[in-house]
Amino acid sequence: VERSRGLGDVYKRQVYFFFDEIQNIEGWEKFVRRVYDNVSRNIFVTGSNSAFLSTDIFTALRGRTLNFEVYPLSFSEYLSFSNMEADIYNIGNKAKIVEKSREYLSQGGFPEICFLDKNLHMRTLQEYFNVMLFKDIIERYKRKSHSYLLKYFVKRLLSCISMPVSIHKIYNELKSQGYKIDKNLLYHLLAELNSVYFFFPLHKYNFSAIKREKGEKKIYIADNGLANAISFNFSENKGVMLENAVFMQFRSNGSQIYFYKNKKECDFIRVTDGGKKEAYQVCCDLTDELTRRREIDGLIEACHCLKIKKGYLITLDEEFERTISGVKIKAEPFYKWALRFNLNLRRK
Numbered sequence: 001v002e003r004s005r006g007l008g009d010v011y012k013r014q015v016y017f018f019f020d021e022i023q024n025i026e027g028w029e030k031f032v033r034r035v036y037d038n039v040s041r042n043i044f045v046t047g048s049n050s051a052f053l054s055t056d057i058f059t060a061l062r063g064r065t066l067n068f069e070v071y072p073l074s075f076s077e078y079l080s081f082s083n084m085e086a087d088i089y090n091i092g093n094k095a096k097i098v099e100k101s102r103e104y105l106s107q108g109g110f111p112e113i114c115f116l117d118k119n120l121h122m123r124t125l126q127e128y129f130n131v132m133l134f135k136d137i138i139e140r141y142k143r144k145s146h147s148y149l150l151k152y153f154v155k156r157l158l159s160c161i162s163m164p165v166s167i168h169k170i171y172n173e174l175k176s177q178g179y180k181i182d183k184n185l186l187y188h189l190l191a192e193l194n195s196v197y198f199f200f201p202l203h204k205y206n207f208s209a210i211k212r213e214k215g216e217k218k219i220y221i222a223d224n225g226l227a228n229a230i231s232f233n234f235s236e237n238k239g240v241m242l243e244n245a246v247f248m249q250f251r252s253n254g255s256q257i258y259f260y261k262n263k264k265e266c267d268f269i270r271v272t273d274g275g276k277k278e279a280y281q282v283c284c285d286l287t288d289e290l291t292r293r294r295e296i297d298g299l300i301e302a303c304h305c306l307k308i309k310k311g312y313l314i315t316l317d318e319e320f321e322r323t324i325s326g327v328k329i330k331a332e333p334f335y336k337w338a339l340r341f342n343l344n345l346r347r348k
Contacts (some may be wrong), residue, residue, distance in 0.1 A: 011338060015040040024045040024140070046070075048136055050195050071197075071252040072223045073109035075101065075245075075338040077206035081114040086339050101335035105241050108225025109248075124338040127230035137189075146189070149179065153189055157199060157219060158231045162243045162267075165190075165201075165219045197222050200251060205258035205269045205306075218259055220247040223257040238316065239284040242334060243267060246282050246314055249338050264294075266311075279303050286318050286331075298323060303327045312337070 018034060022028045041064075042205040051071075079086050079100060088094045094118055107113055112129065113121055119158065133154070138144055158172055167190065169185045180341060194197045202218040221227045224241050227234040250257045252271060260266035260279070279300040286292045300313040304327070313331035321330045331338075 002181065016042040016044070018044045018046075020046045020109060021048065023049050033061065036064070040107050044148070048132070048196055049140060049147060050197065052237050055289035069254075070198075071109075071248065072225075073111060073114075074249055074284065074342055075104055075109075075335065076342040078104050078109050079339075081111060086343075088336060088339065097335055097339075098333075101333075105224055105238075105334070106228060108228070113225060120227050121225065125223075125225050129226060129230055132196055132198055137192050141192050143189075143192075147239055149174070149181065149185075149307070150189060153186065154193070154198075155231055157190075157193075157226055158221065160219055161221055161227070161234070162240050162247075163218060164216050172322050178323040200247075202247065204262050216261065218243050220251075222248070223261075226249075239282075242243050242284045242314070242316060243282040245334065246280065246338075249341060253342070260298075260302040260305070262301065262305065264298040266298045269302065269306065277306050277308050279306065280314060281311065282314045284316045286313075286315060294331065299329065300325050300327050 019028070020033070022032070024047075025031075032045065033083050044248065073081060076086055077103075078095065082100060084096060084100060085093060086097065088097055107121055108125070110125070113124065116124060118252045123233060134147075135152065136186060137150065138147055143150060152174070155169070156173070157165065160166075167186045171181075171186055176183060188201070194201065200220050200222065202220060203212045204215040204217070206212045206215055210257065221244060224234075224245055227241075228242070246268065250268065256271040258271075260269050266279050267282045270278040270280065273279065279299055279302045283291065283295040286295065295313065299313060300307070303311045304325075306326075310328040310330065313329055314334055314337050315331055317333055319332045319336070321328070324331070
């Protein structure tokens with residue numbers, strides 16, 4: 001009606017369309033293109049499958065889009081959802097922030113969880129898992145005949161969090177248990193779990209981009225709470241929970257990250273937009289001298305190799321700053337690092 005009155009341009013500016021999980025509708029991209037061309041350019045399309053959604057959007061709108069990835073809450077966002085001020089210099093507030101960081105490491109950062117009674121947390125997260133597994137993978141990728149295998153595969157991958165994943169090893173385990181499958185199926189399942197934002201790969205750092213893609217990979221999960229709802233073993237390893245949370249702080253803000261491995265290992269190498277490299281080691285507890293030495297040595301080797309002057313050591317409680325073997329090392333608890341890291345990104 002408004003277009004017939006000569007208000008077509010105003011109409012296009014003022015009408016907004018929101019479509020959620022639209023990738024489940026066959027031919028949706030043609031419909032969105034018609035809306036874009038004839039009605040309004042204010043279109044918001046959301047979905048939980050990066051592989052299908054990004055390809056279809058590109059085909060339909062050809063560069064007329066802006067893509068955003070939304071992840072579970074970062075720690076600073078988690079505090080905001082919990083109506084807490086991120087002021088660590090207020091002693092009373094600091095104690096609450098430390099307590100919230102422990103809670104965050106265990107229950108993760110899905111927004112709905114912040115507003116639910118605690119006895120509903122695990123049940124809700126388990127329901128998230130069921131939806132992701134059955135609706136996003138089994139239905140979308142037609143994996144109904146592989147549902148039992150997929151459940152086993154997910155739990156097996158959870159035991160590999162923060163470690164290099166070997167599909168060949170998992171394949172041999174399944175084969176020894178009587179499963180008759182093609183190894184390529186496991187690679188396809190891993191890619192599908194990545195496309196629905198369940199697991200994420202982390203490539204080994206290499207100066208050659210081609211070798212990075214073909215090289216060794218580690219694996220992380222989208223949310224600690226989700227992992228705890230699926231596997232009780234995950235919650236028993238605080239070091240893995242801490243490292244996974246650090247990974248997701250990086251991932252949620254789009255950081256370009258890798259892991260370092262040579263004679264020794266370093267958990268994360270972050271490359272900034274300006275090409276500067278930063279080295280991060282994550283260790284829950286440094287009280288054991290052998291553990292302390294291993295973590296610091298790995299950080300120092302990475303810094304020397306990549307010509308980095310300062311390395312970061314993210315802990316659960318310990319904090320110090322000193323120079324070792326020519327490298328300035330700053331150790332700080334997760335809650336403090338995460339808040340500082342997100343604050344620095346916002347300032348940029």
